[in-house]
Amino acid sequence: MTDPVAYHRRAGRHVRHVWWPMWRRRALFVVGGLAVGGLAVAMAKMADAAQGLFHGMVTMWPWAPFVLGPGGFALAAWLTSAFFPGAQGSGIPQVIAAHHMQDMQLRSKLVSLRIAGGKIVLLLLGLVCGASAGREGPTVQVGASTMFFFGRLEPHRQPGLLLAGSAAGIAAAFNAPLAGIIFGIEEMSRSFEVRASGLVLGTVIAAGLTSLAVVGDYTYFGSTSASLPIGPQWIAVLVAGVICGLAGGLFSRILIVVATGFVHPAGRWIKTKPILFAALCGLGLALCGLAGAGSIFGTGYEQAQTILRGNATLTPLFGPLKLIATALSSVSGIPGGIFSPSLAVGAGLAQDLAPLLPQVPLSVLAVLCMTAYLTGVVQAPLTSFVIVSEMTENHALVIPIMLASLVAQAASKLVCKEGVYHALSAHFMPIQAPKALETDH
Incomplete structure (x- = not known):
């Protein structure tokens, strides 16, 4: 006969050592x-x-x-290097690097509450100065830093914390839960741990519910109902994919070359004079703003939205100038993302391609070009397709934008072999000692 006292003791131990830690970890992801x-x-x-x-x-x-x-960029670059190293740029490369690190001290240099606070303040400083930067990439680093903080409160730390924080950041920033999950799978880890899937999903749901409760149910760029009937008009898919994919690859190439340095006196000068270089980038931004009648400053959200609605009156130079302005803002070393500006560049390029494809509605061409350019930059076609699809709520264009993203990825690889985030993440990885030396210790 079973001893009831022993039975209750075993049950109590099971609750304390199995059920309680398991539910505590799940609660951690939801609260985070x-x-x-x-x-x-x-x-x-x-x-x-x-x-x-x-x-x-x-x-x-x-x-x-x-x-x-010039003044704001120089100040932001100095503050970043002096007080918040690791907060520069979009922040996504840092989170990718941190995700692959095992050492907690090294991780904390890339994802922490201090980094998150500096990221927010310096992003706002850049936007006050007119930087062509987005907030979505920084939200990823802030989200990962937040989850990393909560993870340090849990003795049984979860390997999916940074992944969940990144996915939640994208989901809440764009109000696109599916895009957040796909971003976590394709861009952040390039793989998916089955045991972390439920926890990531729960974190994304919690973040999405928070956004929904505060700002309501909305689509980032509003809803579009335009379609592209099968026929000669589908040439637009190929044109958008090739041209915008090449442009996105060129943009990524510029960022990677400047970040890695290049064998030229100018490259060495950039490394030795980063604050002055940031000031010159700010001056270049101002010149782009002058040429673009002030349209290139900021995230580019409003400009992209007007083009999607088919009633934009922007200068034909908006797309190329926005690309240059975003590149200058990104290589300057100040915190700021490239998601929203990239979508604006794609919309601007659509406006320039519209006269060549008069049979295709501008709103349709804009959706294709936004997807293609973003794919060209990050070389993550699933993420790009899902983000644009969720942000416009256009189900009629699902197949065309899928094809445009695949064409754009192939075109981008002709210019840049790897997506910008993963290429830049290598610079935040610790230098590995040669194996021959490691065996001597």
Whole structure:
């Protein structure tokens, strides 16, 4: 006969050592997801306010970009290098590197509350100065840093914390839960741990619910119902994929070459004079703004939205200038993402290609070019396709934008062998000692 006292003792031990740790870990992901969602919404609101402040200053003083650009970029680059090393750029390469690190101390240099705080402040500083930068990439690093913090409170740390934080950051920033999951699978890890799938999904749901509760049910660029009937108009898929894929690959190539350095006196000068280089990038941004009638500053969200609606009156130079301005903002060393600006560049290129394809509605061409250019930059076709599809709620264009993303990836690889995020992540990895030396210790 079973001893009831022994039975209850075994049951109590099972609860304490199995069930309680398991549910505590799951609660950690949910609470972390809620926190990431709240931070993403707060970053969106603050980013809009920062851009509004910049445009207000430009309205009062039209030549303000020529002061704010060089001065603000130099200040942001100095603050980043002096107090927040690891916070530069979009932050996604840092999270990819941290995801593959085992050493907690090395991870904390790339994902921590200090990095997250600096990232937010310096992103806002860049936007106040007119930087052509997005908030979605920084939200990924902030989300991963938040989950890393919560993970340090849990004795049984989960390997999927950074993955979940990154996915939740994208999901909340774009209000696109599926895009967050696909981003975590394709871009962050290039693989997927089955045992982490439920935890990542729970974190994304928590972050999405937070965004939904605060800002409501919305699509990032609104809904479009345009379609592309099968026929000669499908040439637009090939044209958008090739041209925008090549442009995206060129953009990535520029970022990678500047980041890795190049064998030229200019390359050595950039490494030895980073603050002055940042100031020159800010000056270049101001010149682009002057040539583009002020349209190239900020995330590019409003410009892309007007093109999607088919009633844009932007200069034909908007797309190329936005590409240059985003490249200058990215290589300057200040924190800032490239997701939103990349979508704006794609929309701008669609506006330029529209006269060549008069039978294709501009809204359709914009969706194709946005997907293709983003694919060309990150070389993650699934992520690009799902993000644009969720942001526009256009199910009629699913097959065309799938094809455009595949064509764009092939075109991009002709210019740049690897996507920008994974190429840049290598620079945040610790240098490995040669195996022959490792065996001597």
